[in-house]
Amino acid sequence: MSKSVINVKDTPHSTCAISSMKSVSSPWPFAQWGMDIVGPLPAAPAQKKFLLVATDYFSKWVEAEAYASIKDKDVTKFVWKNIVCRFGIPQIIIADNGPQFDSIAFRNFCSELNIRNSYSTPRYPQSNGQAEATNKTLINALKKRLEQAKGKWVEELPGVLWAYRTTPGRPTGNTPFALTYGMDAVIPTEIGLPTIRTDAAKQKDANTELGRNLDWADEVRESASIRMADYQQRASAHYNRKVRPRNFKNGTLVLRKVFENTAEVGAGKFQANWEGPYIVSKANGKWSLSFTKARWHSVTQTMECVQFKAVLSVESVHKCK
Numbered sequence: 001m002s003k004s005v006i007n008v009k010d011t012p013h014s015t016c017a018i019s020s021m022k023s024v025s026s027p028w029p030f031a032q033w034g035m036d037i038v039g040p041l042p043a044a045p046a047q048k049k050f051l052l053v054a055t056d057y058f059s060k061w062v063e064a065e066a067y068a069s070i071k072d073k074d075v076t077k078f079v080w081k082n083i084v085c086r087f088g089i090p091q092i093i094i095a096d097n098g099p100q101f102d103s104i105a106f107r108n109f110c111s112e113l114n115i116r117n118s119y120s121t122p123r124y125p126q127s128n129g130q131a132e133a134t135n136k137t138l139i140n141a142l143k144k145r146l147e148q149a150k151g152k153w154v155e156e157l158p159g160v161l162w163a164y165r166t167t168p169g170r171p172t173g174n175t176p177f178a179l180t181y182g183m184d185a186v187i188p189t190e191i192g193l194p195t196i197r198t199d200a201a202k203q204k205d206a207n208t209e210l211g212r213n214l215d216w217a218d219e220v221r222e223s224a225s226i227r228m229a230d231y232q233q234r235a236s237a238h239y240n241r242k243v244r245p246r247n248f249k250n251g252t253l254v255l256r257k258v259f260e261n262t263a264e265v266g267a268g269k270f271q272a273n274w275e276g277p278y279i280v281s282k283a284n285g286k287w288s289l290s291f292t293k294a295r296w297h298s299v300t301q302t303m304e305c306v307q308f309k310a311v312l313s314v315e316s317v318h319k320c321k
Helices: 072-087 104-112 125-146 150-165 176-181 188-192 196-200 206-240
Strands: 032-038 050-056 062-067 092-096 116-120 253-257 274-284 288-293 301-304 308-310
Touching: 032 072, 050 072, 062 072, 062 150, 072 104, 104 116, 125 150, 150 176
Parallel strands: 032 092, 092 116
Antiparallel strands: 032 050, 050 062, 253 274, 253 308, 274 288, 288 301
């Protein structure tokens, strides 16, 4: 139910889910990648403070590089070297709408290769959930390895990536390495303690073993695809039980969440949690809406519904600012 602006403007942000979970899946390995920038991190040699991360939505394979600063040309080179030249041209790249990803140069690069760009917003990173989940895992792994020497994270990054790629994931039930190359990686424990696989590699009949691995690759990818679909379905069902939908109609009066970059300068702890009011000019289904500033002419913008809540009247706005 809509509420008065006075009663709503200083209320805390709701933690209740207001829209159902929308799972994103990839049709085949390396067709869809999620990209994100992590940082700033503790300064490393050469003043590297940022991490550019790309994750394949199917295999969960991760590519990452450290930079002192990241510009659109760095993203273009990263995609060419770490994705296109290693795994082929992807169908879609999902990233936030930061200037490094949403630039003319990067858009032109993707257009030339027929790569479709899909953008999420920094205020709603859940729409690029795969990248966010990977970032969290990498940061936690780096924290465990570094302890006090925080500036050595660049040196530890290859080991963290190796551990991530050779660890079975819950959604797929397999390692990113196996889903990428069709066989599990030989890890250090297999050198100290010989296994059936390392012993078989010493035999002369390598063609038979190679054929067996090729057959296994298709089987494991199909199994991973089925398991991932089941995992996403169960996760969505669990999440959606707590959802309280928030739908808006054209002309509805709404307030928008206040974020760090939209907060009033100098307001400090007295900053209101909601700003506005705005008028919904177009409701784009359950996920997003277009809005304009109430009573003033302004450019129409489009954002996710989760950033808004409805109010009754605009008459008392100035009293509570």
